[in-house]
Amino acid sequence: MKDYDHKKIEERWQNYWEESGLFKVDLSRDENKYYCLMMFPYPSAALHVGHGRNYIIGDAVARYKIMRGLNVLAPMGWDSFGLPAENAAIRKNIHPEEYTRANIATMKRQLRQWGVGYDWDREISSCSPEYYRWTQWIFLVLYRAGLAYRKRADANWCPQCATTLANEQVLDSDCERCRSTVEKKSLEQWFFRITDYAQRLLDDLDTLDRWPERVKTMQRNWIGRSEGAEVVFRTEGGDEIPIFTTRPDTLWGATFMVLAPEHPLLDRIIAADRRAELAEYRSSLASVSEVDRAAADREKTGIFTGARAVNPVNGEKIPIYAADYVMMSYGSGAIMAVPAHDQRDFDFARKFGIPIRVVIAPPGWKGKELEEAWEDIEEGTMTASGDFDGTPVREAKKVVTDWLEAGGLGRFAVNYRLRDWLISRQRYWGAPIPIVYCSRCGTVPVPEEDLPVLLPREVDFRPTGQSPLALSEEFKHTACPGCGGPAVRETDTMDTFVDSSWYFLRYLTPDDSGKAFDRELCDRWLPVDQYIGGIEHATMHLIYARFVVKALRDQGLLGFDEPFRNLFTQGMICREAYYLPGKGYCPPEEVEIRDGKAVHLSTGREVETRMEKMSKSKLNVVSPDRLLEWLGADTVRLYTLFIGPPEKDAEWNDQAVEGASRFLKRLWKKTRELAPAAEGEEVEPDPAGMNEAEKRLFRKTHQTIKKVTADLEGDFHFNTAIAAAMELMNEIHSFAGSAGEGKASLPLFALKSLVRLLAPFVPHICEELWRELGGKESVFQGGWPRFSAEALRSETVTMVVQINGRLRGKVTVERDSGEEEVRSAALGDSSVQRWLDGLEVVKAVIVPNRLINLVARPDRKGPGTES
C-alpha cells in the first residue's frame, strides 16, 4: 500500500459500484423501503461546488441507509425543459435539445466523479417525448376534472424574456430570471384551479411534521388565508358591489368605497362628466411601475367617480372612488373604506377630505380626532354602531358577522392570497398543451391515444412575443379530434413546474409506455421518505407537487395525498465576490488584498468584498473539476459536509478544504500502520482486563458510533458527525503513540469502526481502507457499526464541583455515586476547601455523574474563626 492516490482509488471504486449494482433497487421488495429523492436539477452548463452540496448530502443519506440494510431507491433525472436552454440556444445558435443533451452528459460525468450514486436505470428527462407525453396526460386529467380552464387574463409579462411568468416567478415586480420590470399583458391563457385546494394545502401542512417549520410558514404566508365577511353594497343605480372585509365590526365607520382602477363596473357608474378623468387616471397608471404601485408608503392617488353607494347596515350614502391602492386581483377588487380603522383608508381620507368616523373607541377615548387609524383588535369597544355600541372589539367580529348572516346582508367569508396557477408559456422549449381549437366543436382536448403532441424540431424559437409554435404552420394546423374538420392547436407550452410536479411518480416505472405511473407501486413506495433540495423551492415546486398529488388522488389515481413525508432543505454555498462599484463583479484573479483592503489590480481602485451565493454571474464559483483532480472527490465531499450545519448557508473557504485533505491522509497513514496486524474476521475486543488507556479508546469508539448514528438519524448534522469521527481519529493516534507494542486488536477495532462510520461521507477511501483492513465484501454491504450502552459506561466519572454556581474544582468518583459520597468527595477537594473557608454549606444540588453545586453562605462565626 502506497501513498494516498485519490485518483486511482476513486476511479476503481466508482467502477466497482457501477458494476456491482450498489444503487440498483428491486422495487418488488418493498419491506424496509427507503425512497431517497433529490430535487432533479435543471441541466445547466457546468456544476460548481455549491451545487454539489445537494447531491453529496443525498448520497451520504442513501449510502447510510444502504449500510443499515434498507432497500434504497435513489433515482436521478433532469428537469430539462425551460427558459435557460432556450435562451442559451438562441445565444449560441444551437438547438435546445443538443444543448440540453450536452449539459446532461457533463453533469452525469461530474456526479459520477463526485462519487454520487444513483440507480441510473431509472433516469428520466422531462424534455423527452416519453416523459412529456405523460405531463400532457396529467393536463388532460386535470382538464377532465374541471381543474384546468382557459380565460383571458392579465399576465405577468417579461418584455426581455418575451413570455408570461407565474406569480412565483415575479420578485419585487421583476422577472426572476432577467430582472426586467414585469409588465401586464392581456392574453387567453390556461390555468390550474389550485385555489380549490387552498384550504387542504393549508390544513395538511399540519400533517407534515417532518418538514422544516420555515418552509411551512412560507407556504402558509403564500396561501394567505384570511377570515372575514362578504357584504354586498349597492350603488344608487342598483348595481351590486360585493366587498370582502376582515373587519365587519367596522361597517358603521365606512365613509366611502374604493374600486380598483381596472374594475369593470367603473365604466357603468362613472359620471358622464368624469369619464375623461377616469381615462386619464388609468393611462397615468400604465406608466407607474408595479414596484412603485405596490410601495405601501407611496402617496395615495385616486379619483371620485361621482357615484354613491348605500351602506347596507345603516342606509347611509357614501361616495365611490377609484384608486390604485385597491387591487383588482384580490377579493372582489372593491373595498369599503373605514378610515378610522385602516391606515390606508385613513391616508386616503385625509388627502381627499373625507370624514373619519370612529366606530371602535380606543380605551379612554374622549371623542378626540385620531392622529392615525386605530387598528387594534384587542382593545376598544364599538361605538356609533347602533345596537352594537359597547361591544368589546374582541367579540365584535363574530357578533356582527352572525347578525349580517341573520339579516341576509352578508355572510362569513374566507379569502386566500393564493391565485390560480397560470401554466401557459409563450415559449418553445416546453411540453405543448394538448388542446385543439375547432370552429365547430370549440375547445377540444387531444385524445389520450394521440399523445404526445410532439414538439416540432425545426421552429424559429426566437422570442417575438408570439408563441414560437404559432409560427410553425405544420404544427399549428390539424384535424379536430371531434369532427375531423380543420382546427388549430394550442401553441403555448406548459410551465416547467408542471413537469416537476409529478416526476417522483415516474421514477418507479420510467420506461412504461402504457401509463404515466403505476398506482400500485406508487402507493407502496410513496410518500417519499426523504426529499432533499433547495429552500428556493419552498413555495413554488413544493406547493405545485402537493396540489397535483391531491388532485390525482381525488381522481382515484393515487392512494395518498402528500408526496413528501420528510423534507430537508439545504443552505446555499457562498463565497467572497468582488464588486467594483459602477462596473460590476470582477474575477478574483484581478483582485489583490493590500493592507486588508481588496484592490483591483489594473485600475488600483478599491473593490467591495461581498459574501454572495456561488454563481457564475458573481464570478465567485469554484469549479469541482480542478479540485477533484488536485485533492479528490472524498476531500471535496468531506469538506462540503463539514463546512457547517447543512440547513444553513455556508461560506466556502479554499484553505479549509485542505484541512479535509489532511485528515484523509492521516486516516490513510494510520491504516497503513495498523493494517498488517489485521486478521480478516472482526472480533469485538473484550473490555475485561483492559487498562485505563484501552478502556478509554474502547469507550470513545462506542461514543463515536453513537454520536454519528444520532446525527444521521436526526437532523443530518454531518458537521458534528465528522467532528466526532475526527476526535476518534485523534484518540486512535495518541493511543497508538503511547501504547507502544501490544495488542493491535483494540486500535484495529476502533479504526474499522471509524472507516465504516465515515463511509457514507467519503466512500472511496473507506471502501479501499476497508479492504485493506481485511474486509471481504464492500463496506456498504457490511452493515453499520453498533454501540452498546454497556460499553459507554465507565466505572468512574469526573464531576464538576461548583460553589454558588461557579466552577471551583473537579472530583473523580465512582459512577452513580450517592449524594453523600459525592458530597464528601467534593468537600475533600483542597481547592474546594479553600473556597469554603469561612462559608457554611446550606444546600447541595447534585446532577448525577455530572455536577455538584454547593450553595454556601458566610459562616455566622465569621471568616477564619472556625479552625
Place this chain on the structure above:
RNA sequence: GCCGGAGUGGUGAAACUGGCAGACGCGCUGGACUCAAAAUCCAGUGGGGCUUAAACCCCGUGCGGGUUCGAAUCCCGCCUCCGGCACCA
C-alpha cells in the same frame, strides 16, 4: 407593517432536557525534521491580571433587566442582520 430565523474567539463553528462555554476544523505562534523551503510531526492559541514559572484569580456567548443553587440556553424590554409575505381590504 406582519410572520419566521439568527447574533458565541482572528475565523467556520460546537455545547443533549438549564449544569465544565469555545469540541472539531481553518488561521496564527513556537519547536522538530531540512543546507533551505514545502510537506509532515510535536506544543500552544478567548481577553485580562498576577507570577521567574506553575498554581491561581477576574471578565467573557449582540445590549439592558429578571427568574434560578446555576442561564449561550428560560422570561421581559431593546439593537443589528438574514429570509418570507405585504397598499391583500
